[in-house]
């Protein structure tokens with residue numbers, strides 16, 4: 001027991017905010033700041049179980065969008081019969097998000113430590129790091145991996161097609177198994193049967209970074225920040241009309257206004273804030289200023305941080321035009337395997353476009369609402385659900401603008417340059 | 432497989448909108464405007480189970496299932 005206590009770093013040495021982005025691109029700097037991998041603390045069968053228990057007690061929720069309890073997922077994967085595999089999801093296909101790429105650039109070894117610890121917890125021997133192909137990130141990760149000696153896992157890097165849905169977990173499994181980056185029908189879900197038919201832990205890279213810290217400093221330390229049901233700190237990408245758009249580490253429970261202040265505050269009067277990226281929810285401003293943000297759904301629209309992309313839209317921009325443009329993008333990113341997604345999303349994008357550009361009447365709105373309801377929940381993956389959540393929230397948040405548009409007027413905002421970001425590089429195929 | 436009540440499910444990737452299933456089970460299947468089935472997935476009452484199984488057997492792409500598990504294809 002004494003050695004266990006000695007190997008665990010004392011609380012005082014644990015980083016205050018920022019917990020994740022603090023120190024060390026290089027392995028030596030990282031080891032200096034956080035110490036070695038605490039594998040001896042969790043040795044043997046008992047140790048593995050205790051690690052899972054600590055992650056569960058910490059209350060860590062997945063940072064890839066759905067906010068699923070990480071401890072529960074670890075336990076399910078560990079309970080499988082075959083030796084599991086770990087997939088670290090660092091694709092970050094969400095165009096409004098940069099937090100995973102930032103984390104992998106500024107603290108790669110924290111993520112890699114977390115992946116080793118997660119593999120240890122579930123009994124996996126192999127970790128596959130999934131990142132979008134292109135750019136310098138895959139090569140930089142190769143170089144960092146080469147620095148690490150003595151990790152008890154086999155490393156692999158998978159270069160994933162730059163498509164919105166190729167980073168969905170069943171699509172990652174499909175790509176690794178067969179080179180096809182489209183989602184597949186579940187069940188069985190990856191945690192039951194994934195890579196090579198093995199139980200597969202798919203965790204977002206930020207989630208893994210938190211695991212690396214929980215294993216070192218313990219669940220009580222983790223819970224010193226955040227809310228009861230969503231403890232810890234979390235990375236967000238704040239964009240749009242704020243003074244310093246960037247990635248920030250915030251604390252769940254912070255209000256929308258406080259989060260924007262972390263990025264230097266709004267630079268002009270805001271009409272709305274998009275919370276949770278392109279599967280997220282528009283929150284009208286200034287009414288939304290005091291809404292608390294976390295991975296728990298809040299308010300009538302069910303607002304959550306999702307994967308942490310937050311975008312401030314100025315009052316004189318057109319939220320409907322922005323939503324129409326992004327919905328078109330999401331429709332183009334459908335894997336075109338499921339009818340409701342393949343035909344429904346383009347139809348919804350067309351309707352939104354008519355609404356935004358003033359060529360429609362109340363019948364278009366009726367049809368749009370009917371189509372949104374018809375499509376959601378009917379894909380093999382949650383792509384249509386995310387896209388329709390986003391579209392629905394626009395109809396609520398911009399209800400007044402909608403009336404104006406339906407009367408044949410467009411607002412002046414449609415002439416403003418589009419603001420929400422689209423990816424610079426997109427792949428066309430799926431291989 | 433389990434003692435849960437049987438439910439009808441469609442694998443949306445396998446379904447190619449033949450519509451045969453709707454003919455056989457209009458009680459549980461309607462069509463959307465693009466010809467794809469909207470399947471009511473609530474528990475099947477005993478008197479519908481046989482009809483549901485017939486629809487499952489008739490689907491040319493084996494996209495329908497009556498138990499909890501969907502076939503993994505592709």
Ligand SMILES: Cc1cc2nc3c(=O)[nH]c(=O)nc-3n(C[C@H](O)[C@H](O)[C@H](O)COP(=O)(O)O)c2cc1C
Nearest residue numbers: 062063064089092093165167168169203204207382
């Ligand atoms: C269309 C779609 C795209 C997704 N893209 C990502 C992504 O880029 N990165 C990510 O971590 N999770 C993404 N997810 C969620 C993953 O399927 C999965 O839930 C997540 O990686 C699990 O990690 P977590 O439990 O740590 O959040 C996506 C989901 C969907 C439906």
Ligand code: SF4
Nearest residue numbers: 335337338341379381
């Ligand atoms: S719902 Fe859309 S994105 Fe998901 S598998 Fe089906 S066609 Fe592909």
Ligand code: SF4
Nearest residue numbers: 446447449450452490
């Ligand atoms: S019969 Fe099969 S392929 Fe045809 S609509 Fe029904 S489920 Fe789809």
